Amino acid sequence: MTPPDRPITVVLVDDHPVVRGGLRALIESFGGFTVVGEAADGEQAVREVQLSRPDVVVMDVMMPHVDGVEATRRIVRACPATAVLVLSMAEEDDVVFGAMQAGARGYLLKGAAQEEIERALRAVVAGEAIFGPGIASRVLGVFGRDPAERADPFPGLTARERDVLELVAQGRRNAVIADALGMAPKTVANHLSSIFGKLQVTDRSAAIVRARDGGLGRGRPG
Template sequence: MTARIRILIVDDHAILREGVRALLQLHPDLEVCGEAADGKAALEEVERLDPDVVLMDIAMPGLGGIEASLELKKRGRRAKILILSQYEDREYVRRLLKAGVSGYVLKKSAGSELANAIRAVHRGGLVLDPEVARTAMEEGGPAAPGSGDPYEALTDREKQVLKLVAEGRSNKEVADVLGISVKTAMSHREHVMEKLGVHNRTELVRFAIKKGVIRVDE
């Protein structure tokens, strides 16, 4: 018998995790091996469980899907990342593909399509929801290298710090989430503000909202 595909579900809404788990249990070749409510917990569970596929939400408190995906890629984890999101935002799609995710499907189209998407990314394929693919190609597609987007000038760690600071986290909270010292967190924050050319938290939050790093509609 072929080994089942082991899946980690990452979403900050417990009811959605339960729904996805129930949906996937209908497929004998799929096994939900764990759950996590945010990006930080997801990193810990990936280390502990070594899943085949991580089913990742984007908009979560603390480390979101983009930031957690960047970290998993940096750590060289073998798990394939499949984004399950309600958003079809072009910026999100572009950043996540750049971060090395294997697929992007919309929550509203989840069903048998989700099981097929999991199988496809596990085999090494790239899966994009048709609506997401259309969105990604709008406005000339991804920004060209060297196009001057200050967000892209940030390191992966600085992108994580940007999201946390924009959410209102203190230097100590940033340090706790990322597992770094307060001094290092402060240094990253200074570098972020310097690279973005912002001078206070209000300007930083405005930039984060404009770039879709955080959302104000949740």
């Protein structure tokens, strides 16, 4: 809990400087908040949080190098006392639930009202979980599905993409995946590009982490 006699400290993470500037002005206008750092991508975010140890991080998802989901995972591991509030345009189920699995305490869509952002910031710092109306309805929708469907951590992937991701998560390289699935290496590379986009990751290592967190890659590599 933040002592009542000091402001809530915030780090802003977004790859657009104008967005960060607007958020800084907005958050500091609330009273009781101070922005202690900014970052333009996930890798910078992890470093900044480790340096400044803020109460809360306002995290974008779609960023270059290291995306917001992977950055959230690293921050929660390194600085568990810091809350992460995602503020993003992305509202796909796999992105939202990926952020939740990574340890985000809240998820708002960009365009949320000022009052909603302030309430969410205070809530996650207090240890609550909070979601914007559009996200909350998606969460409820997923938990209202058939259990077998609900257990699917990557609903946006095709069956073939899931096969590729399974083998990637096992540590297999593209040539081996191509042989195992009876496709050309270039086709494997095309599937991987699609998978990276759908999982909002930028490299193979981040995709492996997401896949293993979702239960893939438990078979033995060949």
